[in-house]
Amino acid sequence: MSKKTGTKETISVFGAGWVGLVTAACFADLGFRVIVRDVIPERIAELEEGIVPFYEPGLTEMLARNRERMHFTLDVAEAVAEADVLFVCVGTPPTYSGDADLSAVWAVIDELPPLEGRAILVMKSTVPVGTGKKVRAALDERGLDHIGYVSNPEFLAEGTAIDDFMHPDRVVVGAFFESDGERVSALYKQIDAPIVRTDVFSAEMIKLASNAFLATRISFINEIANVCEVTGADVEQVAKGMGLDRRIGPHFLRAGIGFGGSCFPKDVSALKQLAGNSGYHFQLLSAVIDVNELQKRRVVGKLTQHLGSLADKTIAILGLTFKPDTDDMREAASIVLGSRLLAEGANVQAWDPMADPDSYLHGARFCESILEAVEGADAAVIVTEWNELRGLASKDVREAMRRPLIIDGRNLLDPDEVRAAGFAYECVGRPSEQHAGSAGGSAVNSERNPS
Numbered sequence: 001m002s003k004k005t006g007t008k009e010t011i012s013v014f015g016a017g018w019v020g021l022v023t024a025a026c027f028a029d030l031g032f033r034v035i036v037r038d039v040i041p042e043r044i045a046e047l048e049e050g051i052v053p054f055y056e057p058g059l060t061e062m063l064a065r066n067r068e069r070m071h072f073t074l075d076v077a078e079a080v081a082e083a084d085v086l087f088v089c090v091g092t093p094p095t096y097s098g099d100a101d102l103s104a105v106w107a108v109i110d111e112l113p114p115l116e117g118r119a120i121l122v123m124k125s126t127v128p129v130g131t132g133k134k135v136r137a138a139l140d141e142r143g144l145d146h147i148g149y150v151s152n153p154e155f156l157a158e159g160t161a162i163d164d165f166m167h168p169d170r171v172v173v174g175a176f177f178e179s180d181g182e183r184v185s186a187l188y189k190q191i192d193a194p195i196v197r198t199d200v201f202s203a204e205m206i207k208l209a210s211n212a213f214l215a216t217r218i219s220f221i222n223e224i225a226n227v228c229e230v231t232g233a234d235v236e237q238v239a240k241g242m243g244l245d246r247r248i249g250p251h252f253l254r255a256g257i258g259f260g261g262s263c264f265p266k267d268v269s270a271l272k273q274l275a276g277n278s279g280y281h282f283q284l285l286s287a288v289i290d291v292n293e294l295q296k297r298r299v300v301g302k303l304t305q306h307l308g309s310l311a312d313k314t315i316a317i318l319g320l321t322f323k324p325d326t327d328d329m330r331e332a333a334s335i336v337l338g339s340r341l342l343a344e345g346a347n348v349q350a351w352d353p354m355a356d357p358d359s360y361l362h363g364a365r366f367c368e369s370i371l372e373a374v375e376g377a378d379a380a381v382i383v384t385e386w387n388e389l390r391g392l393a394s395k396d397v398r399e400a401m402r403r404p405l406i407i408d409g410r411n412l413l414d415p416d417e418v419r420a421a422g423f424a425y426e427c428v429g430r431p432s433e434q435h436a437g438s439a440g441g442s443a444v445n446s447e448r449n450p451s
């Protein structure tokens with residue numbers, strides 16, 4: 001119960017990053033009073049003015065309409081004074097060893113003052129299995145044994161985060177004490193989803209295992225796509241046929257240029273490292289990572305098959321963010337691909353409707369429009385499936401390019417339409433011109449569309 005109103009719990013959120021702000025806004029929207037604490041003064045100042053420092057659909061509006069229930073502060077004492085539940089939503093980026101960097105988590109724990117009543121610290125940040133136990137011990141050592149601890153991992157995807165929060169497949173609540181778990185579960189009672197109650201270790205593992213499994217599916221379908229390319233099968237048809245099996249399901253079977261983002265690469269590597277630190281070699285995850293790295297580079301091979309040496313060739317990279325509807329460039333395939341092309345001596349002309357390209361791809365030329373990016377290009381590569389690229393195979397684009405070659409890293413376009421529009425076209429795991437019509441899928445030469 002709230003120390004202040006005696007009705008709903010008052011929630012503090014530590015970390016005004018993407019997870020923290022989505023969590024804060026959604027709880028405020030559910031009627032909770034929410035205090036958001038961050039250590040960056042400019043961020044707090046911006047939030048007070050209603051400015052959200054990144055793009056997430058619907059978030060700015062949601063924060064605005066719940067403004068009277070929210071408070072932003074730099075001050076820990078203010079953040080915790082009235083809080084019943086304290087969500088930790090700070091970043092846990094990878095270190096050079098592949099472990100998660102927990103310094104921001106420990107900074108929160110170290111700053112906590114003694115609190116009135118039984119406040120609960122809730123870990124939303126993605127942390128290695130065993131972190132809860134360590135935090136529990138650290139709290140106890142500091143005489144803060146009256147503060148409860150619960151693991152409540154987030155499963156929010158960028159671009160759909162608000163919907164993912166409000167309509168989740170499940171809510172995972174791992175607790176040391178039954179009553180703490182019950183209180184955190186009760187925060188979600190307006191949300192229609194199964195609550196999975198576990199111990200803290202298992203809750204931590206559910207998060208890592210879920211992301212690792214989804215990443216495994218992507219690397220799996222990417223390898224199937226690569227085999228489709230040399231056998232004449234069509235990965236889209238294969239994924240559909242596989243996905244209708246209820247034991248498999250249709251999700252995360254889109255072949256492409258590899259997964260990126262702030263979660264999958266980090267969490268797969270963190271789980272692999274966590275296993276390794278405990279003496280277990282997680283072979284499957286090593287393969288998932290390797291396949292993903294190779295997948296980002298396969299485009300270079302396809303370009304070379306058409307263009308020969310890439311030195312002094314002009315390549316348009318279309319879409320830079322790790323997926324559409326976000327401005328996030330973290331671990332985006334475009335960074336590896338663009339850097340490889342620059343290393344080959346190619347001129348890279350890049351376009352993206354959202355990304356702030358300044359800190360990435362030094363040496364590339366950033367263009368305001370798709371047409372500017374393809375001007376004089378020997379090839380155009382679709383890296384992110386932005387809607388704006390659906391009409392890429394147009395007359396204007398064909399006339400602007402030096403050679404009408406499209407490499408579609410996301411299978412965004414219809415191969416027949418693109419070829420009918422006069423382009424040479426490569427995609428991922430769908431038949432090339434040689435294979436088109438040969439539905440039998442016999443093994444044939446992997447040489448493709450030499451121009």
Ligand code: UDX
Pocket residue numbers: 154155156157158159211218251252253254255256257258259260261262263264322323
């Ligand atoms: C992911 C998880 O979905 C989310 O539950 C977790 O909390 C954070 O990580 P996010 O990184 O926002 O969310 O993006 P997601 O939509 O899952 O896509 C991740 C990457 O995989 C993207 O690069 C995407 O292009 C790629 N992907 C996804 C594929 O290549 N194929 C697919 O079938 C699905």
